[in-house]
Amino acid sequence: MAKGLYQKWLEDDNLTLLQGWKRNGLTDEQIAHNMGISVFTLNTWKRKYKQIRQSLKVGRETANFIVERELFQKAISGNTTAMIFWLKNNWRDKYNDSQLSPDELKLAKARSRKTNAEANIAEFKAQILKDSGSSGVELLNEYLDKLDTLAGKEVKEDGPKTDV
Known part of the structure; x- marks a missing residue:
């Protein structure tokens, strides 16, 4: 074999x-x-x-x-x-160039991720508009609104997410 x-x-x-x-x-x-x-x-x-x-x-x-x-x-x-x-x-806690506290650094990272996500959504919307006209954007907006609603419900049920 x-x-x-x-x-x-x-x-x-x-x-x-x-x-x-x-x-x-x-x-x-x-x-x-x-x-x-x-x-x-x-x-x-x-x-x-x-x-x-x-x-x-x-x-x-x-x-x-x-x-x-x-x-x-x-x-x-x-x-x-x-x-x-x-x-x-x-020895990061002592020799760190960042002037931000650990909590401020987490918040800055979260804001950066949010900004990147918003940019991706805008790019995706523009691509749909280009490919299928305004009806595609309206459909995408409807889905995004639903996602926002669901995300809001999740935060209310579980409390704010601190894992940033």
Whole structure:
């Protein structure tokens, strides 16, 4: 009986190879190319075969540890840029460029998402108007009004959403 191509990659030597490729910074596309498969197949195998998924995860984590160590070494040797980067990412509550409080930052992010959603809706309305005339816009407005009503009911029933 023919052996599946994936089985070759479940062997210890090949799992180590996958781990090394990921540790060396190769993308999934490059790894799939090296394996002679499509990135779609690689993603399927990662979902199906824990050994492949784990090898790639360990390789990525190893690379992260190596880079983290190098960054830390540069920071403690006096590289100002590395110091700033390290502190901003590892001591965020103290070294944060934002002058906003955490609650204000959440609110700003929510406003940004709302603005983007409104822009998408306006773009969608314009496309419908272009494609089907004003009746399409009227239909879209009717649906959006219904969505607004439903969203308002949800907020009243559950209370305001604070997950911003």
